[in-house]
Amino acid sequence: MIAARVPRHRERGVLAQSVFVFVLAVIGGGVALGFGGGLGQLRSFDYLSAGAFAAAFFVLRLLALKLPQGDEVPISVMAGLCALGVLHATEALAAAAVVGLLDSAVRFAQAPGGRAVRRALDTVRGVAVLGVVSAFQPLLQLPLTLDQPGDEVLIPIVLVGLGYALLDVATVAIQEWLAGGANVMQGVQLLVRPLGSVYLVHIAMAAVVLRVYPALGLWAFGIAVLMTLILQNSFNLYLRIRRAYGDTIEALAHAAELDRPQDAGHAQRVADLAIAVGRRMALTSHELEHVRYAALLHDLGRIGHADDEDEAAHAARGAEIVEGIPFLEPISPLIAHHHSLDAPGTPLGAAIVGVCSRYDRLRMQHGVSAALETLKAGEVGRRAGVVRELERIVTAGIAEVTMP
């Protein structure tokens, strides 16, 4: 009765992503060689410092942030800024590249497949971005080059840091888009909300390190890496419980379906579809989370009323149950309206859940194309927009839904 849900992950758009990171790497490499080489400060390769930065890159990558929607984003802006601030660009890039190789090797050894490929591509992307940022290296090296640096040197450092973070986010979003995700602007929004504060921690810590580096040397870097890890860990724990929360609701939604064999897996399929549609319709990560919960729980009101065919009644019952649950309150209107989509003020999330649910039931009875035809003929207004996105997703096979 219960099929183990094995997460299957096949990385999409590998070729497009490869081309993108290759181009980025060429630009980054060119910038690093052009500007970094021009500095001519490379006395000899500083193995100790490069090693320290490599270690920092590695631990920061290991502690990648896991977002509620399932993406995993390694952030190493802090190490990158510091490395560019005190090392020659070539040394910094070498340190990052060696660590990237190591990290990818570990991933492939653990589980070869889509996620490892993604991680390897992400490594190249990260190093390339670092190369691009190295154009601004003189600004980062102000504390080292000035005789009596004051706090004004922090301003260019913070600005370069912000630019670095934005470039990092933008390139991740482009990679995501090439892998079949939301468009780039939405991708940036999806990442900035949950990750913004982590990026700020990285920038602030890097600025502090560079400011005290002339006095404290690598010690400052060690201390700041430790602080960054601890702070990042607390964000990660928070994100983890957010994920656990979603997983628990998923498990309970499965449980709620067990006495209606004809419905087995329905909620999960609707949730997968609704998330894919929501991503394409520019919902924020917050809204996506709500859509996911609403989709998982949209039939809660059917429990114990299996024979009751009144759609409006079960939607109202479900909404009522959810209303009393802390943290799930905001999804109550999504459940309440998922069958009465014509009313003005119906949230977009409700339309998405409603249409996806209808699609799933039609598809189980009549097959994919017939289901799409029926929906295209029947839905108007905003729901027609949802149907259009749904059709794109289904025909592209982006949201592979597990069959019961």
Added chain:
Amino acid sequence: MMSRRLWVYVAVLFIAALTLGLLILPHQDVVEPLPLVALVLLTVALGNMAIELPFAVSMSLAFASVFAGILYAGPLGGAILGLASSVSLQEIKERKPLVRILFNMAQLFLAGLLAGWVLILAGGRLLSSADYSSQGPVVTLLAPTLAVFVFFVLNLTFVGFSLILRTRLTVRQTLDAMNPGSYWVSLLVLALLGYAMAHLISISSWFGLLLLVLPFTMARQTFRVYVELTEAYTETVRSLVAAIEAKDRYTRGHSERVAIHARQLAASLGFSSADVGLAERAALLHDVGKIGISQATLTSPVQLTAAEVRQVRRHPVIGADLTQDVAFLSDVVPIVRHHHERVDGAGYPDGLVGSEIPMLARVLAVVDSYDAMTSDRAYRPGMSDDDARVELKRVAGSQLDTRVVTAFTALLDEPSAEVDDQ
């Protein structure tokens, strides 16, 4: 009586603080005041903001600035920042007893003063002095470490002694209650934070100081949401399980009642608070696999067929499967799976015997049986409380764990435990 002893203690601390202050401070070199003023302002602004990050017990962020004060200006810095960190607007607003505010002033002043003094005795140079960089690498590390240690130990001792005076616990009990071992991660982090702060103020980098502290205040916000979410978590599971159970009037409220009893019983058996929470979560979810069984079977008023019995008996396995997918719930899986095992090995699904059955599963089995016996079923009315107790005692040793049954009946006898909550 109590408070008089406390007043005497505080008076002794004050006299000690004054004497030692007069003995130590005049020997110190003059220090530039601006950095210390900045630290004081920052400390007061942060209040006694505790960093309650999930990696350790909370400690006040002010500790970092006291340490920065010690590193920058030795005994003087430690004493001033100690005093500054003892003044919390929050405590004054909450009208905490005066004796407590005075106690904190005196003890933090003393601890900061002495820690700074130890730093100098150990040969450490102050960051405010010109020859800071001339000290050897060993001293650079050793002296500050020693100073942190002295501050921490003094602080603990002063607070511990006031606890002993107030509560009359023994020294050992006080140490147990304060559990100093749990602080070391926070101590390390805050010491390093203080170290970085001291260096920033010594090069008058005020903006840098803000940049350093800002992330910690942000993390605090995140952690507050984290705590809220953790609390909402159990509440969500409770509500959803209740909603799912509501389909059957005979099982309605069952998991909720069992969870309350499981919690009380686990606590009375001396489990740790983490395990008590686990018992509650497992109890809430123990019948989640039953939802899969058709309503007709569950509410059947007649004897079940062999096939139906098999179906009902699968519910612990189904429940374990459902919870297995959730990382956060992996610890409830064995308890859910084994809550229908019997100590004589005749239970299901795995026929485990005695101590092979997880202890919390045995706890759950007792409270589950009790609730099942005392509530109505389609095929029989519920038993009275007395009959259920007799029945529990009868099956102790064969079906249920004797020790757990004894503890549970004792719990039911307690007037405080609300037994009849149907």
